[in-house]
Amino acid sequence: CQNFSARGLAPIVRIPKPDPYLACMVLDGGAQGVVAPYMERVAQAKELCGATKFRPLKGVRLDRVLSGEEALGEPLQSYIGKFNENNLCLINIESVEAIESLDKLLAVPDIDCLLVGPHDLSISLDIPEDYRNPKFTEAMKSIIDKGRAAGVGVGFHYSFGIEEVMDWIRLGANFIVYSTDFFLVRDALVRDVGQLRETFGDSIHGKGGEVGPAAI
Known part of the structure; x- marks a missing residue:
């Protein structure tokens, strides 16, 4: 991460699971963005936002802030805002359950981007790797439409053909991770x-x- 930052590139790290402690670990290592895989539950999304947007606040007090029970006062609010101003919070949408919970997930403040995992999503839709299937296109359109309407970036990681990439950009995707x-x-x-x-x-x-x- 430090090498990327030194070259003017923002390092974004995908953690193995949606865990706030793993998110804090990679941010401490120099990451400027965290991608959490297979996000389906609102509680997970809130914890990730807490780790990326409210560091170094932790514990019971962070829980109260995230639930709306407590509002931060000054100078702590300004300090935390400055401390985390360049951090990005990205969540993977990779399942039917995530799509069904998408409105609630998008209601969580401070999520910056939805990142679709096409392979896992196709598995969840029972159409493995059939990215031209109308069922898959409908799911992609729903995710992109809802995300962009909420003012959140929407993207994907894809390696299997440029045609699908162009189709999804035409639908409104604006964060593209193409191949490796x-x-x-x-x-x-x-x-x-x-x-x-x-x-x-x-x-x-x-x-x-x-x-x-x-x-x-």
Whole structure:
């Protein structure tokens, strides 16, 4: 995280589960944003927002603030606002249950972005990896429409084709995580080596210019 920040890039870290202590740990390590996977419950979302937007406040008092039982006074409110001003809170929407709870999740203050996990969502919809299925498109449209209407960014992480990416951007998605360095290098190698094999088969050129097994 420190290396990314030193180069002017905001480091955003996906934690293994929606856990406020894990969120605090990566923020202490220099992250400026936290992505929490498989978010379905409002209580989880509130805890994540507490960890990313109200650090270093903790414990019972943080619970009272998050529930609305207590309002922070000065100078603590200004201090916490300054302390967390660059922190981002992103939640993964990856299941039918999350979509059904989306209105309640979006009512939680301080959520900055919904990040769709297409693979897990397709599994939850009983249409594994069928990203062109109307059922999947309908789910994506619902998430994007509700998120943007609430003033929250909506995005996705996707590696399987640029056409779907363009379709979802047209629907209103505005936070795009496209592929990974590993997949991009792998796909380029598969494409280029495949083209060489298609052109030359398993042959190589020998010193005398011959092609085929005799050239070895």
